[in-house]
Amino acid sequence: MVFNYPNGKKYIPAAKIEAAPKIKKQKNAAYSNRGMTLEEDLNDSNSFYLDRNIAVIHKKPTPVQIVNVDYPRRSAAVIKEAYFKQASTTDYNGVYKGKYIDFEAKETKFSTSFPLKNFHEHQIVHMKAVLEQGGICFVILRFSTEEEIYLLEASYLLSFWERMISGGRKSITKEEVIECGHKIPLGFHPRIDYIKVIDYLYKLS
Numbered sequence: 261m262v263f264n265y266p267n268g269k270k271y272i273p274a275a276k277i278e279a280a281p282k283i284k285k286q287k288n289a290a291y292s293n294r295g296m297t298l299e300e301d302l303n304d305s306n307s308f309y310l311d312r313n314i315a316v317i318h319k320k321p322t323p324v325q326i327v328n329v330d331y332p333r334r335s336a337a338v339i340k341e342a343y344f345k346q347a348s349t350t351d352y353n354g355v356y357k358g359k360y361i362d363f364e365a366k367e368t369k370f371s372t373s374f375p376l377k378n379f380h381e382h383q384i385v386h387m388k389a390v391l392e393q394g395g396i397c398f399v400i401l402r403f404s405t406e407e408e409i410y411l412l413e414a415s416y417l418l419s420f421w422e423r424m425i426s427g428g429r430k431s432i433t434k435e436e437v438i439e440c441g442h443k444i445p446l447g448f449h450p451r452i453d454y455i456k457v458i459d460y461l462y463k464l465s
Contacts, residue, residue: 298367298402298409302352305450309356315455317354317361349386350397356455357464360395362387363414363454367402373431374401376424384421387414396462400444400454401437410441411457 299319309315330338350364364387366378379399390397397414412432420432442457459465 298365298400301446301451302365302400305452305454306352306354308450309455315354315356315361317352317356319352320349350383356396356458359462359464360390360393361458362390362395362397363399365400365402367404369404370431371403371405372434374403374434374437375431376421377430379417379421384418388418391415391418396458400452401441403434407446409444409446409452410437411444411454412437412441413461416440 303319306315306317306319309317328339332338350362352365353360353362355361364379364383366374368374368378387397391414399412399414399417401410401412402408403410417432420436424430442461444452444454444457447453
């Protein structure tokens with residue numbers, strides 16, 4: 261089966277990536293592992309919350325558009341080609357103590373700033389709509405090099421986005437993240453305990 265990204269490039273399975281030259285493999289694997297670690301850590305944290313009846317928060321599935329299907333048998337269908345659609349909103353959503361939770365998770369290898377190009381306009385529009393409806397909305401930012409993770413409320417992100425639209429800088433400085441955000445210490449179980457920050461910010465504990 262062939263998967264294509266919206267720009268037409270073919271999706272390369274992990275097995276084929278491993279067959280690349282050794283030097284290239286090490287570089288790509290290091291960056292890929294950092295990206296997967298953030299997602300895996302959040303998924304494990306959400307499983308921890310769910311198992312203990314603390315919160316119900318899940319990662320939204322990636323939309324896929326199927327363009328070619330083969331039917332070798334009446335009872336079976338084989339997807340031969342599909343495209344990853346661009347996500348329409350954010351990565352995670354759910355409910356905690358009667359409050360709607362919605363957030364995006366992003367990371368960067370830069371150590372002094374977080375590029376706003378990591379976000380898409382439709383995500384900003386979605387987060388603004390969530391805030392207008394009284395939902396709890398934020399982003400989890402990870403600085404990969406330092407292994408530092410911060411929770412930044414969506415209201416601050418929207419301000420930084422508006423600054424960029426008005427001709428200002430195209431990133432959030434690390435100092436701004438530290439000042440406006442809340443650092444989440446890495447733990448064991450859960451790995452990323454962002455619920456503690458929500459309790460503090462919204463007095464839900």
